Amino acid sequence: MPTKPSIYEPEHEDFRATARAFLDKEVAPHHEQWEKDGIVPREVWAKAGEAGLLCFDVPEEYGGPGIDDFRFNAVLTEEITRIGASGLGFSLHNDIVVPYLNTLGTDEQKRRWLPGCVSGETITAIAMTEPGAGSDLQGVRTTAVDKGDHYLLNGSKIFITNGINADLVVVVAKTDPEKGAHGISLLVVERGMEGFSRGRNLDKMGLKAQDTAELVFEDVVVPKENLLGELNGGFVHLMTELPRERVSVATIAVAAIERVLELCLDYAKTREAFGRPIGAFQNTRFVLAEMATEAHIARVFVNDCITKLNAGEVDTSLASMAKWWTTELQKKIVDAGVQIHGGYGYMNEYPIAKAYVDSRIQTIYGGTTEIQKEIIGRFLGV
Ligand SMILES: Cc1cc2nc3c(=O)[nH]c(=O)nc-3n(C[C@H](O)[C@H](O)[C@H](O)COP(=O)(O)OP(=O)(O)OC[C@H]3O[C@@H](n4cnc5c(N)ncnc54)[C@H](O)[C@@H]3O)c2cc1C
Numbered sequence: 001m002p003t004k005p006s007i008y009e010p011e012h013e014d015f016r017a018t019a020r021a022f023l024d025k026e027v028a029p030h031h032e033q034w035e036k037d038g039i040v041p042r043e044v045w046a047k048a049g050e051a052g053l054l055c056f057d058v059p060e061e062y063g064g065p066g067i068d069d070f071r072f073n074a075v076l077t078e079e080i081t082r083i084g085a086s087g088l089g090f091s092l093h094n095d096i097v098v099p100y101l102n103t104l105g106t107d108e109q110k111r112r113w114l115p116g117c118v119s120g121e122t123i124t125a126i127a128m129t130e131p132g133a134g135s136d137l138q139g140v141r142t143t144a145v146d147k148g149d150h151y152l153l154n155g156s157k158i159f160i161t162n163g164i165n166a167d168l169v170v171v172v173a174k175t176d177p178e179k180g181a182h183g184i185s186l187l188v189v190e191r192g193m194e195g196f197s198r199g200r201n202l203d204k205m206g207l208k209a210q211d212t213a214e215l216v217f218e219d220v221v222v223p224k225e226n227l228l229g230e231l232n233g234g235f236v237h238l239m240t241e242l243p244r245e246r247v248s249v250a251t252i253a254v255a256a257i258e259r260v261l262e263l264c265l266d267y268a269k270t271r272e273a274f275g276r277p278i279g280a281f282q283n284t285r286f287v288l289a290e291m292a293t294e295a296h297i298a299r300v301f302v303n304d305c306i307t308k309l310n311a312g313e314v315d316t317s318l319a320s321m322a323k324w325w326t327t328e329l330q331k332k333i334v335d336a337g338v339q340i341h342g343g344y345g346y347m348n349e350y351p352i353a354k355a356y357v358d359s360r361i362q363t364i365y366g367g368t369t370e371i372q373k374e375i376i377g378r379f380l381g382v
Pocket residue numbers: 125126127128129132133134135136158159160161162204207212361364365366367368369370371374
């Protein structure tokens with residue numbers, strides 16, 4: 001077999017060992033209970049912060065290690081995926097929301113918010129989607145009306161990851177409804193603000209330990225100091241940051257694909273039918289050969305995206321390609337993996353069953369496959 005293409009250096013492998021030790025001790029033994037609870041306890045975030053697993057790119061002056069290298073994020077994702085800990089919202093926090101604060105925040109905002117994000121005392125979320133607007137972000141109806149020294153925020157959001165645990169929520173709202181995409185801004189809503197409440201922790205088919213919630217804003221007074229980035233510049237900010245989110249989802253996909261391949265190889269070598277291991281049947285071998293080939297292609301592709309992201313060269317269409325292609329591949333491979341496991345693949349006690357339900361959302365959140373293809377199509381000039 002070809003060796004797995006790697007972009008990691010010794011320091012990334014050292015970090016992997018730290019992450020693995022943490023996850024094996026603090027997460028793996030408890031995840032099943034958290035799935036029943038529908039949420040990961042906040043203390044786990046604080047412990048992860050203490051172990052140095054949160055917000056690597058936050059500069060030292062704001063309490064972080066100041067290492068702007070997405071390979072660390074990818075290693076953490078691989079280790080989380082290795083144990084199937086799909087409830088941890090760390091990648092949303094590390095890869096997506098905190099970079100918004102870090103990139104767009106003023107010095108004062110960063111001083112106020114980032115140290116808690118690094119220590120795990122502050123958990124973050126981003127609230128774009130609404131009951132009436134998901135793919136069509138310009139259709140958001142949440143409004144933030146200028147009242148002099150503050151904005152008055154009204155509206156509701158749905159499907160928000162870390163929605164119950166979140167202390168800071170980056171909310172997409174219309175500040176100038178007449179101006180369409182150019183009238184959208186990002187506001188940071190903080191836990192405890194009057195009029196900010198959480199709806200249901202939603203009952204999902206997978207990602208059972210992740211708190212995905214509805215959020216409600218009723219006349220929330222958001223001080224002007226909590227405007228993130230430019231007034232009416234929210235759409236441009238989202239377009240700038242979304243490629244990173246899409247590479248992050250692709251790193252989850254490739255890690256999940258590699259795990260499914262491993263699970264299936266183990267199973268095919270040990271499960272017997274008709275007096276031989278099922279891996280001895282040509283069909284099983286062919287399926288595994290296809291999985292191994294596609295896993296290799298996906299890894300090369302995602303490694304390239306991570307390298308480009310680090311160099312500031314990842315463009316929107318490349319990130320969209322990585323997002324739709326790796327997540328659709330993940331869905332296909334995990335489905336084939338269940339088939340290899342036969343009836344046991346349908347049993348929740350087998351990790352492949354959980355990998356199957358957890359995979360289904362991957363082609364939907366972070367922009368659906370169809371939306372990614374629309375974006376790529378625009379770049380193709382058609
Ligand atoms: C578990 C989970 C976690 C999530 N986390 C977050 C989060 O943290 N923050 C957040 O803001 N959102 C989050 N979401 C929301 C997610 O991003 C949206 O569900 C997603 O963007 C799709 O929006 P929608 O559900 O409104 O579907 P719709 O936009 O209604 O789409 C329905 C179908 O129509 C298709 N479609 C829509 N427009 C087009 C078009 N122009 N061309 C072709 N096809 C089209 C879509 O591809 C899809 O197949 C999460 C969702 C889930 C389930």
